[in-house]
Amino acid sequence: MIRELQNPGLLYLAGLLHDAGKGRAGENHAAESARMTQSVLERLEMDTYDSGVVMRLIETHLEMSAAMRRDIFDAETVRAFVGKVQTPESLRMLTLFTYADIAAVHPDALTPWKAENLWRLSMATANQLDRNVDEERVHARVAGGALGGGWRKDEKIARVLSLVPGRQAEVEQFLEGFPERYVSTRSPETMRQHFEMTQHFAEEPFQMAFKHGATQSGPAVSEITLVTQDRPRLFAGMAAALAAWGMNVVTAAAFANEAGVVVDSFRFTDTFRTLELNESERERFVASVRDLVAGRSSVEKLLSGRRRGKRKPPRVVAETKIEFDGTASLHSTLLQVITQDIPGLLRAISATVSERGYNVEVALVDTEGETAIDVFYLTSDGKRLTEGQELDLRERLLSAIEENSR
Numbered sequence: 001m002i003r004e005l006q007n008p009g010l011l012y013l014a015g016l017l018h019d020a021g022k023g024r025a026g027e028n029h030a031a032e033s034a035r036m037t038q039s040v041l042e043r044l045e046m047d048t049y050d051s052g053v054v055m056r057l058i059e060t061h062l063e064m065s066a067a068m069r070r071d072i073f074d075a076e077t078v079r080a081f082v083g084k085v086q087t088p089e090s091l092r093m094l095t096l097f098t099y100a101d102i103a104a105v106h107p108d109a110l111t112p113w114k115a116e117n118l119w120r121l122s123m124a125t126a127n128q129l130d131r132n133v134d135e136e137r138v139h140a141r142v143a144g145g146a147l148g149g150g151w152r153k154d155e156k157i158a159r160v161l162s163l164v165p166g167r168q169a170e171v172e173q174f175l176e177g178f179p180e181r182y183v184s185t186r187s188p189e190t191m192r193q194h195f196e197m198t199q200h201f202a203e204e205p206f207q208m209a210f211k212h213g214a215t216q217s218g219p220a221v222s223e224i225t226l227v228t229q230d231r232p233r234l235f236a237g238m239a240a241a242l243a244a245w246g247m248n249v250v251t252a253a254a255f256a257n258e259a260g261v262v263v264d265s266f267r268f269t270d271t272f273r274t275l276e277l278n279e280s281e282r283e284r285f286v287a288s289v290r291d292l293v294a295g296r297s298s299v300e301k302l303l304s305g306r307r308r309g310k311r312k313p314p315r316v317v318a319e320t321k322i323e324f325d326g327t328a329s330l331h332s333t334l335l336q337v338i339t340q341d342i343p344g345l346l347r348a349i350s351a352t353v354s355e356r357g358y359n360v361e362v363a364l365v366d367t368e369g370e371t372a373i374d375v376f377y378l379t380s381d382g383k384r385l386t387e388g389q390e391l392d393l394r395e396r397l398l399s400a401i402e403e404n405s406r
Contacts (some may be wrong), residue, residue, distance in 0.1 A: 177258025252365035
């Protein structure tokens with residue numbers, strides 16, 4: 001889980017400072033610790049967004065332990081906890097923090113029962129966070145309103161606007177209609193970069209940004225982002241292109257705004273260490289992925305020449321579960337696939353969805369340990385899927401997942 005964090009340094013800093021106020025406060029030392037941390041972050045001249053992440057983690061660092069003292073199988077307990085964490089990144093940080101905090105008390109403090117409950121609560125919360133994502137949309141010109149991650153909508157959008165002076169109307173138009181999850185899980189600087197990429201569509205309609213991951217511990221987790229105008233099979237094309245290069249997707253997210261601009265981001269590990277050992281290959285990798293997605297090169301040809309690495313048996317076997325929910329959104333059907341995380345899985349799932357002609361309105365792909373949790377909001381000709389379409393897609397997905405596991 002720690003390899004999936006966008007900025008692990010923020011978790012470490014929160015761990016260092018989370019009990020700073022313990023000697024000054026009574027029962028609520030978290031609030032005092034946060035208050036004292038504020039001055040430290042100011043002296044460090046940290047970015048406002050990053051300091052906000054650290055502050056919220058310190059303020060809520062006892063919430064997961066408190067939730068575990070209640071019935072974690074009760075839906076109301078999970079919903080209440082969702083209100084505390086609000087974003088997947090915050091959930092990952094708080095899960096890791098709680099794990100470390102309990103384990104540090106005593107060698108026997110983190111019993112198998114507590115560890116299991118911690119995992120179950122984290123999984124249940126992750127599932128709940130993915131509900132109603134397609135309904136909660138950004139309205140850039142509307143002031144006020146709560147936004148995930150502790151920001152007010154107008155405050156964070158104002159920060160993005162300040163980074164692009166003189167182009168306020170264009171930036172507002174870009175942000176209009178994105179799911180609020182897009183704004184709450186990205187820094188203002190990242191959103192500015194995505195906006196600026198849209199300004200170069202005339203030169204290259206498939207704009208891509210690539211960041212190679214550090215290798216401090218375990219495999220490096222890199223990120224590639226596609227910004228383009230919406231069109232069929234985009235998400236499936238990206239998943240296939242990464243699989244063709246032997247990349248294993250760890251997390252992914254696909255969002256679209258009101259004007260049909262798509263932002264698809266994929267974080268992945270390099271199975272064969274191609275990009276790590278051959279730095280000169282990185283530019284060719286990005287150019288190749290762009291050509292594959294644009295249809296200027298053949299994905300199938302590259303896939304046919306890709307050798308498969310020998311797979312280690314999983315430490316924990318995940319049973320495949322496929323669920324549909326037609327009530328999570330007024331105009332799309334939620335598809336959730338929980339299964340064993342295996343290289344090529346996302347390509348198999350997204351290709352199956354695209355082959356049936358369904359459009360991916362929102363995609364949220366996550367990996368928890370060796371379990372893949374993939375959520376898609378789908379439409380068929382602009383409408384929710386029928387019961388017959390759901391049954392057909394379920395069978396095809398089961399077959400595709402089974403085929404990919406061989």
